[in-house]
Amino acid sequence: MRITGLEDVQAPIERAHGLPNAHYTDPATIAEENHAVLASTWAGLATGADIPEAGDAVPIRFLGQPLLLLRDDAGQVRVFQNICRHRGMILVAEPRRIEGAIRCPYHSWCYAKTGRLVATPHVGGPGQNSHDGIDRATLGLIEVRSHIWRDVVFVNLSGDAPEFADMHADVMARWTEFEQPLYHGGTGSRFTLDVATNWKLAVENYCESYHLPWVHPGLNSYSRLEDHYHIEAPGQYSGQGSYVYRQLRDEAGRTFPDFDGLSEHWETGAEYISLFPNVLFGVHRDHAYSIILEPVSAMQTREHVNIYYAAPDTDPALRDRNAAQWREVFEEDIFVVEGMQQGRAAPGFDGGRFSPVMDGPTHLFHAWVAGRVAAGRE
The missing domain is CATH 3.90.380.10 (Naphthalene 1,2-dioxygenase Alpha Subunit; Chain A, domain 1)
Structure with missing residues (x-):
């Protein structure tokens, strides 16, 4: 044959x-292909219409990765890894409107809609909400490279594809x-x-x-x-x-x-x-x-x-x-x-x-x- x-x-x-x-x-062949064809290029994930208003958030699992589609308060569409930087807990389990911060349901670490870490309650002990060993500036949500064309939200999971507009x-x-x-x-x-x-x-x-x-x-x-x-x-x-x-x-x-x-x-x-x-x-x-x-x-x-x-x-x-x-x-x-x-x-x-x-x-x-x-x- x-x-x-x-x-x-x-x-x-x-x-x-x-x-x-x-x-x-x-499965093995497809896993190799997924990396080469989907993760390393600009793949379609969702649409801007999925999150029409500021604060709208939709959790999406793509190629096994937990992602969060979010429209921030300025109207910008963002894609983050849908995990807390503390212990890797899933942040948003169901589509919903986020009015204030994104709060982790495990230990209540909180993130702004831009991904910035804004609160770490009791991280330094009871009543101590900060610690020298926890640098909030470096522990924001991990943002996934994204681009919108014709309302489709494209993501480049590997982070190293050419710019969408060039490609x-x-x-x-x-x-x-x-x-x-x-x-x-x-x-x-x-x-x-x-x-x-x-x-x-x-x-x-x-x-x-x-x-x-x-x-x-x-x-x-x-x-x-x-x-x-x-x-x-x-x-x-x-x-x-x-x-x-x-x-x-x-x-x-x-x-x-x-x-x-x-x-x-x-x-x-x-x-x-x-x-x-x-x-x-x-x-x-x-x-x-x-x-x-x-x-x-x-x-x-x-x-x-x-x-x-x-x-x-x-x-x-x-x-x-x-x-x-x-x-x-x-x-x-x-x-x-x-x-x-x-x-x-x-x-x-x-x-x-x-x-x-x-x-x-x-x-x-x-x-x-x-x-x-x-x-x-x-």
Whole structure:
């Protein structure tokens, strides 16, 4: 039986193989990959909409690490390790609004929302709240490097990736017309899908249009396979675009307001990209969305979908219809990515082959993962 290696994945698409089964099933391989692909790059963690008000805090476990997403009193979004510097106790167990300081439930050490350690009760003995051996200035919360783009909070756990704006300058320039305020559609415009698959299969399915005629017949009825084009930026992102975007209309013919000043391409155009590693984006003339892929385990992914608009006062009923429409599309993909995950249990599968014409965006993602893992080994 032929064993697929990383060099086979990085080969030209005409002879390349997909990632070996171990990258979807083997804990040791996936742990190595997680460090190279998720922890050492800018990975999507959450959205600013998850913490809309000052003091809002959400505990998140990502790649096994306990993190705390927090909006401070100045409105800045921060990410900290969700542990007290005293004994490593979890600080915030459930999403909540923090009115004053962040207080450890164990020994009541307290931290400002900026992470600064502000109180250490009885640390020097009963009634003695300071001690020469405890330097509060050096014992603040450990902040995780973060960056916000299109309301997605990206984190670099390793702390040594290039600046986000440098790493992703190309896609930021591509969508510079959409650098406008985004207004989250509210509770009805966010939903979560739990999928029994490795997160990478969700990426590689999303970034290609090859599957549309069979998996999305409703969408394909007006935005056909031949109406799509590839988006390929090696080492950064890949995806698909459509020349035929049809705006949602209510019974009176009303639509969502457009983003300001868009070029003619966006009258009927739309684009859908996978920003490596784990965030999926879609942009249209009148709304946009993000999907953050949370790698819950080797074979379990949670998809966090959030939908945004160009104005804060869009029609609630139309927003609900839009969310329902997208949810239907995304749910249609579940049997595919779960089926591919089940297929990775077949020992004779060599990673599969790519259509040289139709699978370019997916091959780019596989090659990027393989390149990151190979570089980590070197």
